[in-house]
Amino acid sequence: MIELLEVKSLSVHAGDQCLLEPLSCTLTAARPLTILGQTGAGKSLLAQAIMGLLPQTLRVEGEVRLNGRSLLTLPMQERRALWGRVLAMLPQEPWHALDPVMRSRRQVSEVHQFVLGLEQEAADQQAELDLQHLGLADALEKIPSQLSGGMAQRVAFVAATAAGGSLLLADEPTKGLDYGRRDQVVQLLQRQLTQGALLTITHDIDVARQLGGDLIVMRRGQVMEQGEAEALLADPQSEYTRELLAADPSCWTAPKQSPQVMEPLIRVEGLSQQRGGKMLFEGLSFELCPHQITGIVGDSGCGKSTLGDLLLGNLQPQAGRVTYQRPFARHQLLKLYQDPPAAFAPGVPLQQLLKDLVRLHDLDASRIPALLERLHLNPQLLTRCSHEVSGGELQRIALLRALLMRPVLLFADEPTSRLDPMTGQQIIELLVEVARDYACAVVLVSHDPVLVDKTCHQIIRL
Known part of the structure; x- marks a missing residue:
């Protein structure tokens, strides 16, 4: 096999703090390498260091060699010239990778035009062929908001690989997708191995297992263990890896x-x-x-979130009715969102957002310290803005905000799909406690039938 990328003792520092401890690995053609670990493990820092996308406030030490050529010493202009043509990156959250007002055909056409130098008409024709090849003929003239999560991720994949890069870095490429669409993206990643090398960053154990090849397990910037994926997952040596596997709902x-x-x-x-x-x-x-957890399970687009809008009174049914059996305040019908940052105003300290909520609904602010303790949250987190805390911490703060309003119904819409298994398990355990201790009806939406079967008292399959 041809060695494409070699990483030697690579570390990332913020001042005196080491965010990513020295890590070494080799990427070769046709053999996938997967980095597995919780949110905050330092996985994305590795990909950003390889690409040259780290903020200037962070310092990189060690070596990154592409076909024997040092990347870290290259001028940024020369490094950028490799983007797309040699090094390609598929970022997490396709909504952040795609232009929100640009149609799918143009998203891909621009790569052919500005990276490969095709005339616009030829670029448009090639983009159409690329998208059709992945079953996206119906998406050609749609903007990202008109696409399902799986379709958006496939469009992002086509755009990232259109210039023919032989090395693909895929950062959480299946986050938030249901099982069927997740497996479609895994198949796309496996296709990349026929053209070059693949580095995948994920917290999904099933994705790591499907990809196979080599595996590195990380925690808080440290490598816990690494080796052949099948053997490592079958017989993990690290206590942390065993805990990570045990957190899977199965x-x-x-x-x-x-x-x-x-x-x-x-x-x-x-x-x-x-x-x-x-x-x-x-x-x-x-x-x-009250006290009951109801599960709603089904693939994307089957109506799970629509049913939630009907239960919460945000949408009127076309037939039938939803009847509340006793009066309660409108703000006691609440939703816990799939993507925690989407539920918070950006750029405003979380403490201020809670103060605004208390004032708006005349709530008891003295309950906040006890709720922070119960949800295992450091009070100092409230001095930060939403983008300055982890996804798991932000989801627990969203739960705190809901509990302040003494919910009657809490509709949890895929609350763990963007979280790693251990953090997701903590959120599910907290939801079980909420239903039990607050006499609240919890509706748990998930694309994971195993999680629903093991958690819920009644299940609605759409």
């Missing part, structure tokens, strides 16, 4: 506790809803009770 062993029998809070009768001429569900009936 390994959960704690039995569900039956909820207290109480009168229903919400009754749903004969509910039907269409979207875009497509029937999402029809004649749906069920009840939501």
Whole structure:
């Protein structure tokens, strides 16, 4: 095999603090390398250091050699000349990688035009062929907001690889996708191995297992262990790796506790809803009770979030009805969002956002310290803005905000899909506590049927 990329004792520092401890690995053609670990492990720092995308406030030490040529000593202009043509990066969150007002064809066409130098007409034709090849003929004239998560990730993949880069760095490429779309993206990554080398960063154990090849497990900037993926996952030597594997829902062993029998809070009768001429569900009936966790499971686009909008009163049903069995304040019907940053105003300290909430709804601010302790949150986190805390911390702060308002219904829309297994398990355990201790009805949306089966008292499959 041809050695494409060699990393020797690479480390990343912020002043005197070491964010990524010395790491060595080799990327070769046709053999994938996967970095597995929790959020905040330093995985993305490695990819950004290789690409040359780290902020100037961070310092890199060690060596990165591409076909024997040192990358870290290259002038930035020469390094950028490698982007797309040799080094390609597929960032996490396709919504951040794609221009929000540009149609899919043009997203890819620009690569052919400005990186490869094709005339615009030829670039448009090649972009259309590229997208059609991945089953995206219907997406040619759509902007990112009109695409499903899986389609957006495929468009981003086409754009990232259109210039023919032989080395692809994929940063959390399956985050937030349902099982079917996740597997589609894994197949795309495996295709890359026919053209060159692949480095994948993920917190999804199944993705690491499907890709195979070599595996590095990281925690807080340290390599915990590395080796051949199949052998390492079958017999991990590190206690941390064993904990990471045990956090996968398929390994959960704690039995569900039956909820207290109480009168229903919400009754749903004969509910039907269409979207875009497509029937999402029809004649749906069920009840939501205090202390109860109800699971909603199904692929993207099947109507899970739409059902949530109906339960929360944000949308009127086309047929059937949603009846609240007793009066309560409108702000006691709450949603916990899939993407934690989307639920917070950017650039405003979290403490200020909580103060605004307390003032708006006349809440008891004295409950905040106890809730911080219960949710295992450092009070100092509230002095930061939403982008300055981890996804798991921000999701727990979102839960704190909901508990301040004493929720009657908490609709948790894929609350763990963007979190690593250990952090996700913590959030699920907290939701179970919320249902039990606050006499709240919790609706848990997930694309993971195993998680739903092991957590929920009743399950609605769409």
